[in-house]
Amino acid sequence: MKKQILIPSLLLLVFQISAQTNPAITSWLLNTTGLKGRHYVQGNPTPIQDNTPANVQTVQYSDNWVYVKSAGIPAYITGPFLDGNPSIAQAQSGYFKLPLNPVQNTGTQTPTTGGNIGIFINGVALFDYRDGVAWNTNTNSLCGGPGNPPCPGGPAATQSWNRDAIVAERVGFDCAKGHPAMGNYHHHQNPSAFNLDLEVISSICDLYLADGLYAIDSTVHSPLIGYTYDGFPIYGAYGYKNADGTGGIVRIKSGYRLRDITARTHHANGNDVPDGPLVSSTYPLGYFREDYEFITHTEADYPDEHNGRFCVTPEYPQGIYAYFATVDADWNSAYPYVVGPTFYGVRTATKVQTITEPVTTYNPSTGTSTLEKVSMEVGVFPNPSGEFFAVQVYGMLGNEARVQLFSENGLLMQETSIQPGSTICYLDARTLYAGVYMVKVSVGRDVVAVRKVVVE
Numbered sequence: 001m002k003k004q005i006l007i008p009s010l011l012l013l014v015f016q017i018s019a020q021t022n023p024a025i026t027s028w029l030l031n032t033t034g035l036k037g038r039h040y041v042q043g044n045p046t047p048i049q050d051n052t053p054a055n056v057q058t059v060q061y062s063d064n065w066v067y068v069k070s071a072g073i074p075a076y077i078t079g080p081f082l083d084g085n086p087s088i089a090q091a092q093s094g095y096f097k098l099p100l101n102p103v104q105n106t107g108t109q110t111p112t113t114g115g116n117i118g119i120f121i122n123g124v125a126l127f128d129y130r131d132g133v134a135w136n137t138n139t140n141s142l143c144g145g146p147g148n149p150p151c152p153g154g155p156a157a158t159q160s161w162n163r164d165a166i167v168a169e170r171v172g173f174d175c176a177k178g179h180p181a182m183g184n185y186h187h188h189q190n191p192s193a194f195n196l197d198l199e200v201i202s203s204i205c206d207l208y209l210a211d212g213l214y215a216i217d218s219t220v221h222s223p224l225i226g227y228t229y230d231g232f233p234i235y236g237a238y239g240y241k242n243a244d245g246t247g248g249i250v251r252i253k254s255g256y257r258l259r260d261i262t263a264r265t266h267h268a269n270g271n272d273v274p275d276g277p278l279v280s281s282t283y284p285l286g287y288f289r290e291d292y293e294f295i296t297h298t299e300a301d302y303p304d305e306h307n308g309r310f311c312v313t314p315e316y317p318q319g320i321y322a323y324f325a326t327v328d329a330d331w332n333s334a335y336p337y338v339v340g341p342t343f344y345g346v347r348t349a350t351k352v353q354t355i356t357e358p359v360t361t362y363n364p365s366t367g368t369s370t371l372e373k374v375s376m377e378v379g380v381f382p383n384p385s386g387e388f389f390a391v392q393v394y395g396m397l398g399n400e401a402r403v404q405l406f407s408e409n410g411l412l413m414q415e416t417s418i419q420p421g422s423t424i425c426y427l428d429a430r431t432l433y434a435g436v437y438m439v440k441v442s443v444g445r446d447v448v449a450v451r452k453v454v455v456e
Contacts, residue, residue, distance in 0.1 A: 022061075022066075022100060023224060023233065023315040023316065024066050024098065024100055024227060024231070024233070025059060025061050025066050025100075025362050026362065026364070027121050027224050027315065028055075028056045028059050028068060028121050028122075028123070029055040029056055029075075029121050029122045029123070029398060029420045029421045030055065030056050030057075030058075030059065030364060031053050031054055031055040031056060031057060031420075032364075033400065033419075034053070035053065035054045035055065035075060035419055035420075036049060036050055036051060036052060036053060036054060036073075037050040037052050037053075037054045037071075037073035037074065037075075037078065037089065038050060038077045038078070039077060039078045039079040039080075039088055039089060040077060040078070040079040040080045040174070040208045040210075041079065041080055041088075042080040042082060045207050045208060045209075047077045050073070052071050052073045052090075052091045053071055053073065054071075054073045054074060054075045054122070054419075054421070055070070055073075055074070055075055055122045055123055055420060055421050056068055056069065056070045056121070056122065056123040057069045057070060057071070057123075058361060058362075059361070059362040060095075060355065060359040060360065060361050060362065061100065061359060061360055061362060062357050062358065062359050062360075063100070064099065064100055064101060065097055065098065065099060065100060065357075065359075066097075066098050066100055067095040067096070067097055067098075067352075067355050067359060068095060068096040068098065068119060068123065069094075069095050069096075069123075070092070070096070070119070070122075070123025070124075071091040071092055071093075071123070072089070072090075072091065072092035072123055072124055072125055072184060072185055072186075073089055073091065073123070073124075073185065074122050074123075074124050074176070074178075074185070074213065074421055074422075075122065075419045075420060075421035075422040076176050076193075076210050076211045076212060076213070076421070076422050076423075077174075077175070077176075077208075077210040078174055078176065078178065078180075078185055078210070079174050079208070080174065080208060081172045081173070081174060081179050081180070082171055082172060082204065083169060083171045083172030084172075085172050085179060085180065087180040087181070087182055087183050088180060088183070089178075089180050089183065089185035090180065090183030090184075090185075091183075092125075092183070092184055093353060094351045094352055094353045095351070095352050095353070095354075095355060096116075096119045096123075096349065096351060097349055097350050097351070097352050098119070098227050098229075098231055098349045099230075099231035099348045099349060100231070101231070102230055102231030102232050102321075102345045102346070102348075103345060103346050104321070104344060104345055104346075105230070105343065105344065105345055105346045105347075109342035109343070110230075110342055110343045110346075110347050111340075111341055111342050111343075112128035112129075112339060112340040112341060112342065112343060113128070114127070114128070114130055114132055115127065115181075115184075116184075116186070116229070116351060117228060117229050117339065117340075117343075118226055118227055118228035118229055118234065118338070118339065118349075119226055119227060120187065120191060120213055120225055120226035120234075121213075121224065121225055121226055121227075121421075122213055122420075122421040124178070124185060124186060124187060124191070124213075125184060125185070125186040125187075126186065126187060126188075126226060126228070126234070126338060126339075127165075127181075127186045127187070127188045128188065128336070128337075128338075128339065128340045128341070129164050129165060129166065129188060129289055129335065129336055129337055129340060129341070130162055130163070130164070130165060130289070131145060131163055131164075131165035131168060131169050131188075132144045132145040133145035133148060133162075133163040133168065134151050134159035134160075134161060134162045134163060135159060135160070135161035135162075135163075135276045135277060135288065136149075136151060136152060136159070137159075137160060137161075137274035137275060137276070138152060140277070142163070143159070144159075145163075160267075160273040160274050160276065160290070161264060161273075161276035161277075161288040161290055162288060162289045162290065163287060163288055163289075164286060164287060164288060164289050164291075164335070165188050166188055166189055166333050166335070166337060167284070167286050167287050168287060170201070170202060171202075173194075173202065173204065174204060174208065174210065175193050175194055175195065175202075175204050175205040175208055175209060175210035175211070175212075176191060176193050176210050176211065176212040176213075177189055177190070177191060177192070177193065177194060177212065177333070178191065188333075188337055188338075189325065189333035189337040189338065190216075190236065190237060190325035190326070190327055190333050190337065190338070191212045191213040191214070191225065191325070192212040192213070192214060192215055192216050192236070192331070193205060193210060193211045193212040193215075193423075195209070196211070196212070196215050196216065196331070196423075197327075197330060197331040197332055198329075198330045198331045199330035199331070199332060201332055211392075211422055211423040211424040212423065213225055213396070213421060213423075214236060214394075214395060214396045214397075214423060215392060215393065215394045215395065215423045215424075216236065216237055216238070216327070216331055216394070217238070217377055217394035217395045218238055218249065218251065219249060219377070220238070220249060220377075220395060221235075221238060221239055221240060221249060221313065221314055222235050222236025222237055222238045222239060222324075222325075222395075223235070223236055223395055223396030224313070224314075224315050224396075225325065225396070227349075228323060228338075228339050228343065228345075228349075229343070229347045229348070229349035229350075230343045230344060230345030230346055230347045230348070230349070231345060231348065231349060232308065232320070232321050232322060232323060232344060232345050233313070233315070233316070233320060233322050233323070234322070234323045234324070234325060234338060234339070235252075235313060235322050235323070235324050235325070236324070236325050237251055237252060237324065237325055237326065237327045237331065238250065238251055238252065239252045239301075239311065239313065239322075239324060240311065240312060240313075241300060241301050242300045242301075243300055243309060243310055243311040243312065243319075244311075244312055245311075245312035245317075247300070247301075250301045251301070251327070251329070252301055252302075252303060252309075252324040252326060253301060253302050253326065253334075254302075254303070254307065254326040254328075254334040254335060254336070255294050255295055255296065255297055255302045255303060255304065255305065255307075256292045256293065256294050256295070256334075256335050256336060257292065257293060257295055258285050258286055258291055258292060258293075259285070259291055259292065259293050261279065261285070261291070262278065262279050263275070263278055263279070264276030264277060264278070264279070264288070264290070264291075267290055268290070268292070268293035268294070276288060276290075279291075286335070289335075289341065292335050292336075303323070303324055303326070304344070305342070306323070306339060306340070306342055306343060306344040307323050307324060307326060307336050307337075307338065307339050307340060308321055308322055308323040308324065308339070308344050309321070309322065309324075310322075321344055321345070323338060323339045323344075324338075325337065325338050326338075376393050376394060376395050376397070376448055376449070377393070377394040377395065377449075378391065378392070378393055378394070378441050378448065378449035378451065379391075379392045379394065380392075380439050380451045380453055383451075383453050383454060384453070384454035384455065384456045385429050385453070385454075385455065385456065386429055386430070386434075386455060386456040387428075387429055387430055388426050388427060388428055388429055388430075389405075389426065389427040389429060389439065389453055390424055390425075390426055391403050391418065391424065391425050391426070391427065391439060391441065392423055392424045393418060393423050393424075393441070394423070397418060397419075397420055397421070397422065397423060398420055399420055399443050399444065400417050400418070400419055400420060400443070401417060401418040401441055401442065401443050401448070402415065402417050402441070402442045402443070403415070403416050403417060403418060403425050403427070403439065403440075403441050404439070404440045404441075404442070405427050405437055405438070405439055405440075405453075406437060406438045406439075406440065407435075407437055407438075408435060408436045408437065408438070413432065413437065414427050414428065427439070429455045432455045433455070434455050434456055435454070435455055436452060436453070436454055436455075437452075437453050437454075437455060438450060438451070438452055438453070439451045439452075439453055
């Protein structure tokens, strides 16, 4: 084996690279076209145009930090949130300040917390599993969060049984699997739309069609989709089977599983704790984080208890500790979803309103962007169709894709685009004569796909 990686002492070597090629600086979806966000309101399947810029506005860096400025608004449509959440995705202020030289935490592990614990490359916040609701063992009822009394002794995280947002708040997630907390739009989980999963577990996309940051492609290594507050990268659901980059592409599987319990009396480590509710249809297994246990696996395609592993990735060919947005075999989100319940590294990132040190502004035109990739899979569906064609790119789109529809004799009939940080666009077939047409997808000067479609 020529590549010697996967040991913490070599992490420093990963970052002895020029700033203009460091993925923590070059991987962000910078908004260079004035793209604005959009949102749905309940009862109206036509999105509303906002005046807030989408994706990331600026990236600046020093020797030790990268500062990412974003309003927290994605390129894909947000909302509606059908659980009574009165908020919409609103512009956030400040900079995400992330370390350029992350290190392993060799001391007491740091638990993830409520609120921001990372950032996706489109500037949208990452939250952990929780939604601020727990079980009050004194009253045998839920506490914390909207509509519930406060939890005794402080935040919900101090309680014995803490609710899992992915299970409990599914009805409140939009098509892209996100929702706002007092305007701060965020994802707790893999940011790929519900209707792109192999088993669709939410009907929200049926009326309020949107997409996510990327579309899962099981044939290639998933894209780099963000960074956590300890500075280590986050990848999507698929990676190399072996940590050294060999073994082909596989789904990275969570090391956690649901416990075999019917009564909530002990934690997975055996600790006797105040009883939670019995497992039932109201409080199913998985409703609380403590319903899971970690199983150590010897197989290389299972991450550790933080949901990460040391491995080679396309952006880090010498190896890096990386988290994975785990999903199950049906591509539904799998606990602990992205990172947690503790960080692998030393958590040093934060959100700041001002930059207090000299910095350089990253310019993708002079640097080497890790997003300048034009090899992608493209799907067009339904086909044939008499109403519309959806053009979907799989993986991560880091640059605007031009989508053109031509008649069989080469006449341009329609033209639209798919924006960075989005995956889909639509062509209207209702104004076309029946026949055969061609869809061409281009990024810059490169034609990445040509697909034949039939208008009925």
